[in-house]
Amino acid sequence: MTRTKSKPKVLQDTFIQLVIMTGYSGSGKTTAIQALEDLGFFCTDNLPVKLLPVYLNEFHAQKRFNVQAVDKLAVVLDARDRFFYRDFGPIVRELSRKFPLKVLFLKSRQNVLVGRYKASRRRHPLSPQGSVIEGITLEQKILAPVLKTADKIIDTSDLNVHELKQLLKVYFQYLIPDQSLQITLVSFGYKRGLPIQADLVLDVRFLPNPYFVRELGPKTGLHASVAQYVFKYKTTSLFLKKATSLLLFLIDEYRKEGKAYLTIAVGCTGGKHRSVAMVEKFKQILQKEKISVTVFHRDLKE
Numbered sequence: 001m002t003r004t005k006s007k008p009k010v011l012q013d014t015f016i017q018l019v020i021m022t023g024y025s026g027s028g029k030t031t032a033i034q035a036l037e038d039l040g041f042f043c044t045d046n047l048p049v050k051l052l053p054v055y056l057n058e059f060h061a062q063k064r065f066n067v068q069a070v071d072k073l074a075v076v077l078d079a080r081d082r083f084f085y086r087d088f089g090p091i092v093r094e095l096s097r098k099f100p101l102k103v104l105f106l107k108s109r110q111n112v113l114v115g116r117y118k119a120s121r122r123r124h125p126l127s128p129q130g131s132v133i134e135g136i137t138l139e140q141k142i143l144a145p146v147l148k149t150a151d152k153i154i155d156t157s158d159l160n161v162h163e164l165k166q167l168l169k170v171y172f173q174y175l176i177p178d179q180s181l182q183i184t185l186v187s188f189g190y191k192r193g194l195p196i197q198a199d200l201v202l203d204v205r206f207l208p209n210p211y212f213v214r215e216l217g218p219k220t221g222l223h224a225s226v227a228q229y230v231f232k233y234k235t236t237s238l239f240l241k242k243a244t245s246l247l248l249f250l251i252d253e254y255r256k257e258g259k260a261y262l263t264i265a266v267g268c269t270g271g272k273h274r275s276v277a278m279v280e281k282f283k284q285i286l287q288k289e290k291i292s293v294t295v296f297h298r299d300l301k302e
Contacts, residue, residue, distance in 0.1 A: 018056060018099055019074040019172070020092065022146055023106030024139055025125055026113045028156040028164055029076050032106060035165040038258065039172060041074040049077050049087040056099060079142040080125050088146060105143075105150035110136055112157045165258060181255050183291060184263045187221070187279040189271025189299040198265035200250070202243060202278075208233050210273045220300055221276025230277045240278075244285055251291065271299030 019036065023029055030045070037043045047055060052075065059070055077088065095101060108116075110133070117124060117132045124135025126142075147153065152171060156164055186195050194201060210216040210229045219226050230236055247264065254262055266282070268274035276297050286293050 017072045018095070018101040019072075019104055020052075020101060021074060021076045021104045021106065022078055022088075022143065022150075023104075024108060024113060024136065024143070025078065026116045027106040027108040028159070029078070029106055031161055031164055032104070032154075032168060033074060033076055035168050036074040036172070038165070039169060041072045042070045043074045043076075045076045046080070047075045047077060048081050049084055049091055052077070052091055053095060056095060060099070079139045085142050085145075089149075102151045103146065103149065105147055105153045107147070107153060107155055108157045109155075162257065166256075169258060181251060181259060182261050183251065183286065183293045184261070185279045185282055185286075185293055185295045186263060186265040187271055187275035187295075187297045187300065188265055188267045189269060189275070190267050191269060192271065192299055194267070195263070195265045195298060197263050199262050200247075200264045202264070202266045204239070204266055204268050204274045204278050207236050207239070207268070207274050207278075209269070211270065216273070219273075221273045221278070221280065222297075222300075226273055227277040227280065230274055231281070240281065244282070247282070247286075248289065251286075271297070276300055 019041065021029055021032060021036075033043045033045055042059075044055070055075070056073065059073060062070070077084065079085075081087075092101070092103065113136055114132055124130075124132045124139075126138045127135030154164070154167060159167070184197075186198065188195050190203075190205065207230060210219070210221075210226045213229065216223075216226050216229055221227060221230070231240070251262065264282070266275045266278045279295060279297065283293050283295050
C-alpha cells in the first residue's frame with residue numbers, strides 16, 4: 001500500500017505588502033530603494049511591468065505555506081520599459097484588487113535634475129544621444145498618468161539622503177517592525193586591546209583603582225564592595241553624570257538617524273574592576289530610561 005504525500009498546510013490570512021516605486025530618473029529612486037531595503041523590504045530594481053504579476057504571485061505562493069517568508073516587497077518600475085505606458089495602469093489596477101499595494105512616485109524640479117546629471121556626467125536613459133532636457137521632457141510625458149494617481153509623491157529637490165530615508169521611514173512606519181536601537185555595553189582592559197566592534201569608547205583609567213586595595217584586588221566590578229569603592233569618589237560621580245548625559249543624547253540622535261546597532265565600550269587597565277562597575281552602572285541607568293541593553297564583560301572570567 002503506497003502512502004499519499006500530505007499536502008502542505010496553507011496558512012490563512014496571508015498577504016504580501018507591495019510598494020511600487022517609480023518616478024523621474026535622477027530623482028533618487030536608487031537611494032530610496034536602498035532605504036526601503038534597510039527597513040526590511042525585499043527589493044528589486046528595474047523590473048519590467050509585465051513581469052510584476054508573476055513576480056508577486058511567486059512570493060505570495062511562498063507566503064501561503066511559510067509564515068516566515070518575505071511579506072514586504074518593493075519594486076522599481078520606470079519609463080525605460082518600452083511597454084511601461086501601455087502596461088502600468090491596467091496591471092497595477094488588477095493587482096490592487098488582490099494585494100495591498102502603494103504606488104510611490106519620486107520627482108524633482110527640472111533644473112535640479114539637470115544639475116544632478118551634469119554632476120554625475122551621465123546621459124539620460126531616455127535620451128542617450130540627445131540632451132538631458134529632451135530625456136526629462138519625454139519621461140515626464142510617459143509618467144504623467146502615474147503621477148496623477150500615485151498614493152505618495154515625494155519631491156526630492158531639496159532633500160539629502162538622510163532626509164529622504166527618514167521620510168520613507170515615517171510613511172511606511174505601519175509596515176515596519178520595531179526598529180529599536182540595539183545597544184551593547186562592553187567592558188574591556190586596554191592591555192588586551194580595544195574591542196573591534198566598538199562604536200564609542202570611554203576610558204576610565206583615570207578613576208581610583210580598586211586593584212591596589214588589598215581586600216578588593218581579587219574581586220571584580222560585579223562585587224558590591226568594588227562598585228562602592230569606585231563610586232564613592234567625586235570624580236567618578238562627575239564623570240558618570242556627564243557621560244550619562246552624552247550617551248542619552250547620542251542614543252536619541254542615533255535612533256533618529258536609523259542606526260540599528262550601537263556598541264559602547266568602557267575600558268580600564270585590566271578590564272576587571274572599574275570598567276566592569278561602570279558598565280553595570282550604565283546598564284542600570286539605561287534600563288531605568290526604558291532602553292534595552294546587552295552587557296558583555298570581555299576580559300572578565302567568572
